[in-house]
Amino acid sequence: MLYPDSFEQKLGFDKIRDLLRQACISPLGQSYVDKIRFSDNFQLIDKLLRQVAEFKTIVQYEPDFPSSNYLDIRPQLAKARIEGIMLTEEEFFDLKLTLRTIQQCLRFLDGKEKESYPYLTELAEAVTVDKKLTDAVERVIDDRGHVRDTASPALAEIRRKIISEQAGLRKKLDGILRYARQQGWVPDEISLTIRNGRMVIPVAAEHKRRLKGFIHDESATGQTVFIEPAEVFDTNNEIRELEYEERREVARILRELTDQLRPFLPDLLRATTFLGLIDFIRAKARFALQIDAEMPKLINQPTIDWKLARHPLLHLSFQKQGKKVVPLNLLLDPKQRILIISGPNAGGKSVALKTIGLLQYMVQCGLLIPVVEGSSAGIFQNLFIDIGDEQSLENDLSTYSSHLTSMKAFLTLSNRKTLFLIDEFGTGTEPGLGGAIAETILEELNKSGAFGVINTHYTNLKLFADKTPGLVNGAMRFDGEHLEPLYELEVGRPGSSFAFEIASKIGLSKAVIDRAKEKLGSQQVNLEKLLKELDIEKRVFAERNLEMGISQRKLAQQLAETNALKTKLDNEQKRLLNDAKQKARALVTEANQRIENTIREIKENKAERDMTRLVRQELEQFEQRELKPEVLSEDPVKPQSEEFLPEEGAITAGSFVRIKGQNTIGEVLALRGKDAEIRIGDLKSNIKLNRLEKVSRKAYREAVGETARPRMTGIDLNEKMMNFSFNLDLRGKRGEEALVELDNFINNGLMLGYPELRVVHGKGDGILRTLVRNHLRSFPQVASMQDEHADRGGAGVTVVKMK
Structure with a gap:
């Protein structure tokens, strides 16, 4: 149910119907605009x-x-x-x-x-x-x-x-x-023409008798006749x-x-x-784009939870002027069903009220509304409004009588699924009486369980809202220093009318204002003064919170950069260690091979002294050339060196041994007959016992100079973070080109620690979308992927969430 009958005209929905008709292409669509109806x-x-x-x-x-x-x-x-x-x-x-x-x-x-x-x-x-x-x-x-x-x-x-x-x-x-x-008979420029569906010749009137035929017409001046020749x-x-x-x-x-x-x-x-x-x-979609509208989350119960809501008609008007509407944040739920808005005149209370009524009506007529993502809209069975001067000469009703007539309907028809909107509640009669009646009506409306928004200047209603469950105060913010409205709704505290301040600004004498304050009484003056001071303090703390928020964001960014740099350094250190280990293993393998070759050559040459000396020299040259301490110099951890001396006694498991004639040291893991399994570094090998000699270990550590430490060049993470976009557009790219860009994009996102990335591939036939998603599955760091919200690209965009 809607109240009154002029509901649409009062909220401006008739103008929205006109805009929708203009957005239609044909009378077909326009006929449906006329059929738009409120539904629950x-x-x-x-x-x-x-x-x-x-x-x-x-x-x-x-x-x-x-x-x-x-x-x-x-x-x-x-x-x-x-x-x-x-x-x-x-x-x-x-x-x-x-x-x-x-x-x-x-x-x-x-x-x-x-x-x-x-x-x-x-x-x-x-x-x-x-x-x-x-x-x-x-x-x-x-x-x-x-x-x-x-x-x-x-x-x-x-x-x-x-x-x-x-x-x-x-x-x-x-x-x-x-x-x-x-x-x-005919001028040179004259040509054949048509009269009465037949081909004729234009002829000068004085020569019409010279050409036999039927005259079909003549010119306006009568100087030319159009003759169909008899032939x-x-x-x-x-x-x-x-x-x-x-x-x-x-x-x-x-x-x-x-x-x-x-x-x-x-x-x-x-x-x-x-x-x-x-x-x-x-047409509805085009209108939604005009007013920057979105689809709120729809809830099947009475509720309103709007973020940055704007009046659509005011938005279009301001857009033409290059201005922006101050948005409205509003929450009405079972805990705070009725909002009492107070504040100075021309502060935006009526606009806020009309915005709430119009947007709720638009939702229940199937139209998107100008709110941002994260907003929710509920469903009401009844929408009642009392806005504007309803004075009626025909029915001999004053403005206040008209308001009371509306209030009677509200009290009779309101229930838990009703949203009522009342502008300038209680005005039109003596303030004391009007305030008392308004408070009683508000008490009854609250008992009905209805939801509502009320604009008022009455202090008793502000106090009633402050102490009554289900009601909450709200204020249209006002710059108390410059005495200018800010058009922002702040829920949780009442607003001041700033009557004395506004009177002072327009030039009313101080003596008049002071006498007015005396007549009003100290309690009311102190309340207005307190509300004004609270508003100023609110602005000061809001500015400080903004500064603190900026500082915290900067700190968080620096912390993220530091963590990213630490991770990079740790990864680089691990890489260098792994490289050094792999190089060392390769050298040990080569050394063992040369040892085997040396032994074989000595045996084959029957240990001739000169050949043995020559082979030993070659082995020593390899040792000096290849097995140098610099092999491990790329390890950022300082290396250790140990000294092993010969030791008497039998070789057992756990003994340290050296291959005779060599400096390679290993640890005996197990004995198997005449063979011993030894470990040299990370390598294991089986060697005859008679080729080994037992040694004792006296380990000592030598500090290695910083010159052995390799220089590592890092990546400018600040620059990468500034230039990186979490959104990658692959539309129009070929398969190979797209996958190369996707690899770089995911790697950079991982390095910078982004938890979520967007890949725009378009819809089309779905080929590029399938290619992208199959490739993303090859990344172990990808936790999940899904379509973007329908309003931001739907299946044409993949949202990638990282682990």
Whole structure:
């Protein structure tokens, strides 16, 4: 239920209807604008809002959706119902264009994944356009709206004859015209023309008797007459007969086509209804883009939770002026159902009230509203408003009487699913009495469990709201220092009227203001003074909080940079250690190989002294050249060196041993007969016991100079963070190019510690989307991926969440 009857006019929804009509392409869509109705059906409202949200995405990102020839062919369909009636060429041409647009809409939705636009796809499921019908219309009507020559063999023959006869006629007339020019009856610049559907020659009036024929017309001045020469009477008559025959054949063809059309009228009517709905929904989507509207989360219970809500008409007006509307944050829930807004005049209270009423009405009429993501909207059964001067001369009602009449209706009809909005509650009568009555009415409205917003200047209502559960005070903020309204709603405290300050600003004498304060009483003056001081302190603390917030963000950024740099250094240290270990293993392997080769050469040469010396020299040169301490110099940890001395006793598991003639030291892991399993570094090997000698270990550590430490060059994380965008656009890229950019993007995001990234790949046929998502699955650091919200790209954007 809505109250009063002028509800839409009071809130300005009639202007929104006008804007929606302008956004429609055809009368089809405009007819649905007139049918917009308030509803409390949750499923219906949710469906309508989602349809608009889907179309908003289409308007933003799908330029190939058909946007022309939304024609209203309902009169043609009604005419075609009558047996024996035929549609004209123009009517069939409109039908052809409309069917083409409907087919384009259906093909568009059919070519998309069903989850892309599920609610619009559901709307199209009941629509069918029989191909036989479209083929029949295409076969008869050409793209200029005329019956084709090929529509029937008879028509083709008739038109061929007409062309032939007209060519012969023109030839004869050209000859007569040349003769007339030679005789001076016709000026040289005159050419053949048409009168009454017949070809004639313009002749000067004084020579009209010289040219035999029939005069069809004369010029306005009477100086020229239009004569059909007698020689072409028969040819013109023949052409006229052929034209009559052509018309009869065209009528026969169109009558047959109308008969073919008649069985499909129910399907065509549904298809036309679908086209009108598409036009209407697109108009709502275009309007939503104009006012920067979003779809709030819909909740099937009375509640309001809006963030940065704006009055749509005020938004459009300010947009033209290059200004911005101050947004409104509002929460009405079971704990605080009724908001009492106070503050100075011209501070924005009435605009806030109208914004709340208009946006709630828009939601329940299936329109998106200008709020930001994270907002929620509930469902109310009743919307009641008491805004403006309802003084009635006809009913002899004063302004206050009119207010009381509204209050009577509110008290009678309000329930837990009602939202009421009252502007300037209690005004229009003596303040003391008005305040008392207003407080009593407010008490009853609170008992009904209704939700509401009330504007007032009455102090007793502010105090009542402060101590009554379910009610909460709110204030329209005011700059107490410069005495200027800020148009911001602050919930949680009452506002001051700033009456004395405003009076002082406009020049009222100090003596008058002081006497007014004395008459008002110290308690009320102190309350107004306290409210003013609280407002000023609020601004000071808000500025300090802003500064602290900026400092905290800077600190958090520096901490993130430090952590990222530490992680980088740790990773670099691990890499250097691993490289050093791998190089050391390779050198040990090569050394063992050379040792084996040395032993083999000594044996093969039967330990000849010179050859042995030569082989030992080669081994020592390799040791000096390759097994240098610099091998481990890239390790940022200082290396250790140990000294091993020969030791007496048997070799057992755990003994330290050295290969005879070498400096390689290992630890015995196990004995297996005449073999020993030893470990040299990370390598294990089996060696004959008689090739080993037991040693004792006296370890000592030597400090290595900083010159052995390698220099590491880092990455400028500050620069990377400044230049990095968490949004990657791959649209139009080829597969290989896209994957290379994706790799760099994910690696940089991991380095900088971003928890969430966005990849824009578009919808299209879904090939690039599949390629991107398959590649993302190869990253172990990727926790999940999902489609973006439908309002921000839907399936055309992948949101990547990192571990």
